[in-house]
Amino acid sequence: MEQYNYVTSYKDNEKVRAALNKLTTDTFGFDFEAWYQNGYWKEESYMPHSLMDGERMVANVSANRMEFVIDGETKHYIQIGTVMMAKEYQGQGLGRYLMEKVIALYQEESDGIYLFGNDSVLNYYPKFGFQTSKEYVYKKTLQENQLSLDKDSIEFIEIKNPSNEERQRFFDYIHHAVTNDGMTMRNVGLMGFYLHDMEGVYYNKKLDVYVVAEIADETLYLNAIIAKEKVELDRILDSFAGAVKTVVLGFVPDRKDEFEVEEFREEDCTLFYIGEELERVEEEKLHFPTLSHA
Numbered sequence: 498m499e500q501y502n503y504v505t506s507y508k509d510n511e512k513v514r515a516a517l518n519k520l521t522t523d524t525f526g527f528d529f530e531a532w533y534q535n536g537y538w539k540e541e542s543y544m545p546h547s548l549m550d551g552e553r554m555v556a557n558v559s560a561n562r563m564e565f566v567i568d569g570e571t572k573h574y575i576q577i578g579t580v581m582m583a584k585e586y587q588g589q590g591l592g593r594y595l596m597e598k599v600i601a602l603y604q605e606e607s608d609g610i611y612l613f614g615n616d617s618v619l620n621y622y623p624k625f626g627f628q629t630s631k632e633y634v635y636k637k638t639l640q641e642n643q644l645s646l647d648k649d650s651i652e653f654i655e656i657k658n659p660s661n662e663e664r665q666r667f668f669d670y671i672h673h674a675v676t677n678d679g680m681t682m683r684n685v686g687l688m689g690f691y692l693h694d695m696e697g698v699y700y701n702k703k704l705d706v707y708v709v710a711e712i713a714d715e716t717l718y719l720n721a722i723i724a725k726e727k728v729e730l731d732r733i734l735d736s737f738a739g740a741v742k743t744v745v746l747g748f749v750p751d752r753k754d755e756f757e758v759e760e761f762r763e764e765d766c767t768l769f770y771i772g773e774e775l776e777r778v779e780e781e782k783l784h785f786p787t788l789s790h791a
Contacts, residue, residue: 501548501555501591503598508538516554517545524581537689543791545579546595546602555586558595560603561791564683566676567783572774575603577612578791596625600771609772613790615765627769633782635756636745639717639738653699653708653736667695670707670723677722677730679749682789691788701736704728709788712741720747720787747787758782 507513518528532538545559561576577599582592604610614622619629656663671688674681682688692698692709697720699708706724710717717737722728730751734744750756761784768778768785777783 501550503547504549505544505546506540507545507547508533508540508543512552513547513549513554516549516552517547517557520554520557520581520583521579523583525579531693532686532690535689535693537686537693539686542684542686546599548591548595550586553583555583556591556595557581558592558599559791560599561684561687562607563789563791565789566681566683567777568679569676572608573606574775575599575607575610576789576791577610580612593624600625604771607772609770609775611768611770611775611785613766614769616767619767622769626771628771630768630770630775631779632761632768632784633758634745634761634784635750635753635758636743637756638743639734639741653701653710653733656695656698656700659695659698664693664695667692667698667707667723670725673725674723675725675727677724677728677751678786679751679753680783680786681748682786684789687791688788701733704732706733708733709747710737712737715740715742717741717744718747719744722748747784749784749786753782 504513514529514533518530522528529538542562543559544561545557547554547557549555557579558577559579561578563574563576565572565574577596580592580596600610612622612627656667659667668685668689671685697709697711699710700706701708704724705726706722706728708719708723709721710719712718717734717740719733722730722733737744746756770778778785
């Protein structure tokens with residue numbers, strides 16, 4: 498690798514960051530510039546490890562520090578993401594070099610390392626010691642005759658065209674949010690990546706809670722609950738029950754026994770992990786929150 502320059506910790510280096518954005522755009526069709534300019538890229542949370550050929554970035558493997566609260570216990574994982582290689586540089590072992598470097602750097606400091614890979618790499622990541630794991634999804638049918646509250650009194654309002662003041666208020670809630678599920682992510686930067694524009698965010702004034710959700714075909718896809726105090730999930734579901742018939746959670750509920758559970762299957766996406774601690778995902782029927790994917 499002597500002909501290439503290894504770089505990391507460069508988020509404030511405009512030229513190198515631009516090179517990362519170029520490779521990310523070419524590979525995935527997005528870049529990190531707005532995320533950086535809006536202040537969500539924190540060096541200690543998102544750490545790209547890259548190889549440069551002159552001023553061009555040709556390979557990258559990023560490590561994301563992920564804190565989760567699982568059944569009241571705090572765990573620190575590393576999620577690997579934005580694994581990229583310029584097409585002309587494939588077959589030179591650059592990806593292997595970076596992957597081995599990242600695993601060696603973070604394995605001892607974390608409770609486990611994981612990533613989500615597509616079908617084309619099912620035989621690739623096991624070469625580095627990764628194993629595959631199942632995830633699970635929780636859902637239920639809502640019965641209107643079981644509602645405990647008046648729907649109109651706890652209506653959720655979708656946030657449209659948020660002002661800067663509304664956005665600041667929302668992210669204040671994210672900063673100070675309490676655990677409202679069985680596997681809570683603590684990563685404000687990643688929430689900023691997904692939710693800066695507050696698309697799909699609803700607020701309930703009576704309950705003083707934000708949720709991130711989508712409604713399609715009479716199904717509520719509930720991806721996050723964001724509140725400064727504990728809120729009963731049933732109270733949230735009650736307010737949507739008149740508009741939807743089914744709820745699918747993008748997180749693990751506190752009380753799993755109140756939901757149907759089934760194996761989660763996402764096309765072209767497999768969970769890989771290193772470390773005995775992450776065996777619990779399959780054993781305890783867990784699900785990495787939808788908004789935690791890096």
